[in-house]
Amino acid sequence: MNWNALGDNIHGGEILLPVRRTYIxxxxxxxxxxxxxxxxxxxxxxxxxxxxxxxxxxCVFQGHRVGLWPAWVLGLLMDVADASLFGQHAAAxxxxxxxxIFLHRRIQMFPMSFQIAHVLGIFLxxxxxxxxxxxxxxxxxxxxxxxxxxxxxxxxxxxxxxxLMLPMRRRQKSDEV
Amino acid sequence: MQxxxxxxxxxxxxxxxxxxxxxxxxxxxxxxxARFRYxxxxxxxxxxxxxxxxxxxxxxxxxxxxxxxxxxxxATLSRENDQLKRDxxxxxxxxxxxxALEAENAQLRTLxxxxxxxxxxxxxxxxxxxxxxxxxxxxxxxRGSRNDMQPGLAVVDHRGVLGQVTRVFPxxxxxxxxxxxxQSIPIQNVRSGVRAVxxxxxxxxxxxxxxxxxxxxxxxxxxxxxxxxxxTFPAGLPVAKVVRVEPSSASFARIHCTPLxxxxxxTRVVVLGPGAAHPENPIAAxxxxxxxxxxP
Numbered sequence: 381m382n383w384n385a386l387g388d389n390i391h392g393g394e395i396l397l398p399v400r401r402t403y404i405x406x407x408x409x410x411x412x413x414x415x416x417x418x419x420x421x422x423x424x425x426x427x428x429x430x431x432x433x434x435x436x437x438x439c440v441f442q443g444h445r446v447g448l449w450p451a452w453v454l455g456l457l458m459d460v461a462d463a464s465l466f467g468q469h470a471a472a473x474x475x476x477x478x479x480x481i482f483l484h485r486r487i488q489m490f491p492m493s494f495q496i497a498h499v500l501g502i503f504l505x506x507x508x509x510x511x512x513x514x515x516x517x518x519x520x521x522x523x524x525x526x527x528x529x530x531x532x533x534x535x536x537x538x539x540x541x542x543x544l545m546l547p548m549r550r551r552q553k554s555d556e557v
Numbered sequence: 558m559q560x561x562x563x564x565x566x567x568x569x570x571x572x573x574x575x576x577x578x579x580x581x582x583x584x585x586x587x588x589x590x591a592r593f594r595y596x597x598x599x600x601x602x603x604x605x606x607x608x609x610x611x612x613x614x615x616x617x618x619x620x621x622x623x624x625x626x627x628x629x630x631x632a633t634l635s636r637e638n639d640q641l642k643r644d645x646x647x648x649x650x651x652x653x654x655x656x657a658l659e660a661e662n663a664q665l666r667t668l669x670x671x672x673x674x675x676x677x678x679x680x681x682x683x684x685x686x687x688x689x690x691x692x693x694x695x696x697x698x699x700r701g702s703r704n705d706m707q708p709g710l711a712v713v714d715h716r717g718v719l720g721q722v723t724r725v726f727p728x729x730x731x732x733x734x735x736x737x738x739x740q741s742i743p744i745q746n747v748r749s750g751v752r753a754v755x756x757x758x759x760x761x762x763x764x765x766x767x768x769x770x771x772x773x774x775x776x777x778x779x780x781x782x783x784x785x786x787x788x789t790f791p792a793g794l795p796v797a798k799v800v801r802v803e804p805s806s807a808s809f810a811r812i813h814c815t816p817l818x819x820x821x822x823x824t825r826v827v828v829l830g831p832g833a834a835h836p837e838n839p840i841a842a843x844x845x846x847x848x849x850x851x852x853p
Contacts, residue, residue, distance in 0.1 A: 416614035418686030421761060425691050452579045460603040461611065462690040463731050466596050467586030474579040481572055514692050517591040520738060522691035523760055
């Protein structure tokens with residue numbers, strides 16, 4: 381019996397199937413790909429940071445299996461892709477993951493509207509860390525649209541939760557056995 | 558078994574410890590990158606790992622432009638073709654005149670014993686994407702150190718100067734655009750011949766001239782071209798157009814300009830090869846403490 385998996389897989393009164401590590405890894409790679417899609421400048425600042433969303437999702441719902449290091453590695457990859465400072469995204473994502481694991485019981489039990497409020501707060505904090513790093517290191521300041529990405533990320537949360545949970549749902553038949 | 562023990566027994570270091578570990582590691586990386594630039598090799602390694610992902614992520618956009626190309630009306634194509642043919646004849650005439658002038662210039666330069674201006678190699682590169690980083694204005698192009706890219710090369714499109722290669726990886730390179738805050742280009746006013754330097758402002762579509770005396774001859778609509786005194790950009794490339802001159806009470810004027818090159822509209826750029834090696838700066842070459850005594 382995998383106690384780890386059981387502890388985290390009770391969600392809203394529903395018991396989910398244990399998650400495969402390959403599934404977690406694949407969703408993270410997919411989020412990385414989504415972040416790398418080339419977009420015009422005005423659109424890319426409004427796009428959610430898919431990697432932050434997926435990191436937070438897995439840390440909230442499978443925190444003990446995911447941990448902090450995938451967030452850190454994904455952060456380094458994003459740093460190179462975005463031509464930003466080395467460690468900027470890494471620090472921000474690690475804090476995102478920590479907040480997710482720290483608050484996971486609370487977020488899981490809340491209805492969706494409260495979940496979105498929590499998630500929005502975490503995303504804003506994550507972007508604020510990046511802003512702070514840049515201000516201290518190089519004195520660069522972004523334009524007004526900078527924090528829009530957090531809003532769209534939080535708006536995406538219900539869809540992400542609904543979609544990623546689908547493969548973990550038990551089919552009705554298996555309950556009868 | 559160890560792996561199946563209840564989580565209370567096998568959690569390893571506490572969450573806060575792990576957070577502190579990764580956070581400190583990130584800060585060390587940040588300092589090493591921002592202050593000392595130690596990590597360019599690691600960055601190049603990560604970039605190689607990332608390259609296939611970037612290629613895959615660029616596929617949807619490629620596919621869209623290709624299907625878009627496929628469904629272009631015949632009339633549009635033939636109109637565009639006519640236009641291009643006309644442009645080519647005009648450009649051909651210009652090129653011939655330029656060759657004659659170049660030959661004449663070289664001859665004149667030998668007459669006055671000036672060093673000849675060497676030609677530069679040109680590499681056409683494709684823009685992979687604009688960096689998502691909202692703090693900077695950078696683009697990533699699909700030519701890297703494998704294609705003899707090196708930091709400092711000038712990047713232009715068919716309208717004017719776009720920026721400069723600032724970081725080179727094996728397969729890709731980063732180009733800082735002239736609107737980036739860290740980017741400055743020495744220019745010359747075509748009308749009045751006054752020299753100045755453009756500075757990026759960190760947002761699209763605007764650069765400004767700094768440290769220009771309020772009395773300097775700049776007017777709205779003036780064309781600014783590279784002056785070539787930096788040795789990086791060849792002289793005479795169009796850079797920007799003056800859109801507003803603010804006469805200020807201070808001794809410096811504020812001059813706002815619009816860059817001529819546009820990233821949003823084009824997917825291909827030209828990277829100019831290195832020019833002739835600049836002569837050493839005689840002031841910097843001198844030992845700062847003991848200036849050489851004049852030789853008799």
